[in-house]
Amino acid sequence: MYLQKRNRILRSNPAIRSLVAETSLTANDFIVPLFIDEGENVKTEIASMPGYFRNSLDITVKEVKELWAMGLKSILIFVKAKDETKDNTGKEAWNPDGLMQRSIKAIKNACPEMLIMTDVALDPYSSYGHDGIVKDGEIVNDETVEALVKMSISHAKAGADFVAPSDMMDGRIGAIRKGLEENNFTKVGIMAYSAKYASCFYGPFRDALDSAPGFGDKKSYQMNYANRTEAIKEALQDIEEGADIVMVKPALSYLDIIREVKNAVQVPVSAYNISGEYAMIKAAAKMGWIDENKAIIETLTSMKRAGADLIATYFARDAVKLIS
Ligand code: PBG
Numbered sequence: 001m002y003l004q005k006r007n008r009i010l011r012s013n014p015a016i017r018s019l020v021a022e023t024s025l026t027a028n029d030f031i032v033p034l035f036i037d038e039g040e041n042v043k044t045e046i047a048s049m050p051g052y053f054r055n056s057l058d059i060t061v062k063e064v065k066e067l068w069a070m071g072l073k074s075i076l077i078f079v080k081a082k083d084e085t086k087d088n089t090g091k092e093a094w095n096p097d098g099l100m101q102r103s104i105k106a107i108k109n110a111c112p113e114m115l116i117m118t119d120v121a122l123d124p125y126s127s128y129g130h131d132g133i134v135k136d137g138e139i140v141n142d143e144t145v146e147a148l149v150k151m152s153i154s155h156a157k158a159g160a161d162f163v164a165p166s167d168m169m170d171g172r173i174g175a176i177r178k179g180l181e182e183n184n185f186t187k188v189g190i191m192a193y194s195a196k197y198a199s200c201f202y203g204p205f206r207d208a209l210d211s212a213p214g215f216g217d218k219k220s221y222q223m224n225y226a227n228r229t230e231a232i233k234e235a236l237q238d239i240e241e242g243a244d245i246v247m248v249k250p251a252l253s254y255l256d257i258i259r260e261v262k263n264a265v266q267v268p269v270s271a272y273n274i275s276g277e278y279a280m281i282k283a284a285a286k287m288g289w290i291d292e293n294k295a296i297i298e299t300l301t302s303m304k305r306a307g308a309d310l311i312a313t314y315f316a317r318d319a320v321k322l323i324s
Pocket of ligand 1 (some may be wrong): 032035121123131166167187201202204205206218273274276
């Protein structure tokens with residue numbers, strides 16, 4: 001057989017395969033989401049996220065130092081608010097002595113180089129479990145945006161490097177940027193969850209923070225997963241309003257969106273490899289149906305190949321171990 005082109009030459013051994021690999025993962029790619037709880041020496045495994053824990057602040061601080069030592073440079077923090085602090089205004093979200101604010105300070109103190117990103121949305125603080133303020137059964141936009149601005153400024157005051165609004169209200173990025181400017185937080189970045197879809201895959205996260213919506217769903221603010229063009233519109237608008245990084249979330253069912261957004265923007269694009277994506281791999285691996293480590297690296301590589309410059313993932317620690 002005479003062939004002009006033999007594509008298998010570039011696949012014939014590990015050396016050539018790695019020389020011509022178009023995508024590779026490094027510790028610089030990852031953002032580590034952390035769940036923080038009140039109390040001391042409290043470590044609770046999240047039932048639907050085996051191997052992932054909600055930790056009290058003392059344990060979290062130790063963990064952050066370990067992550068830094070592993071080469072991980074960024075964390076995204078979430079706190080579990082006590083039931084008695086929850087109401088419809090979400091005001092615990094900007095309590096200067098709240099768990100989030102105390103956590104930011106303690107982590108900055110212990111590991112100043114670690115980039116701290118904070119989730120900005122009202123759901124963990126809302127008695128309704130919604131990302132915004134509820135009136136007559138609806139999630140009201142403009143009042144929620146005012147609350148998110150207060151929340152962002154309080155995170156900046158505590159020392160956050162980036163705020164990450166995950167609420168999908170209209171105009172929040174511009175309002176938060178303005179609020180940060182007016183309060184002289186000119187070094188605080190905004191990572192906007194720009195294309196955040198109303199996904200069934202957030203379930204395990206809502207277990208972690210006990211933040212499932214008490215009524216209805218999030219479809220009046222999070223995007224319809226049938227849509228693609230709308231993701232570009234959201235990302236471009238957030239950039240115009242002052243976003244430094246835009247995010248697509250979830251990641252696995254949305255690789256096409258990651259690529260489209262990447263092609264359309266000139267800022268870094270992040271992807272959120274969310275809780276349900278973690279749970280699916282863990283569950284299948286537990287059943288012995290897939291190889292967990294291979295699945296971790298393959299899925300993360302696919303997100304990077306799709307165009308993600310950064311990936312928030314519960315597998316960050318595992319991935320760093322696997323690639324080093
Ligand atoms: C809160 C928020 C959610 C996630 C990140 N921030 C849940 C939601 O919108 O209901 C999900 C993360 C994950 O599933 O890993 N607004």
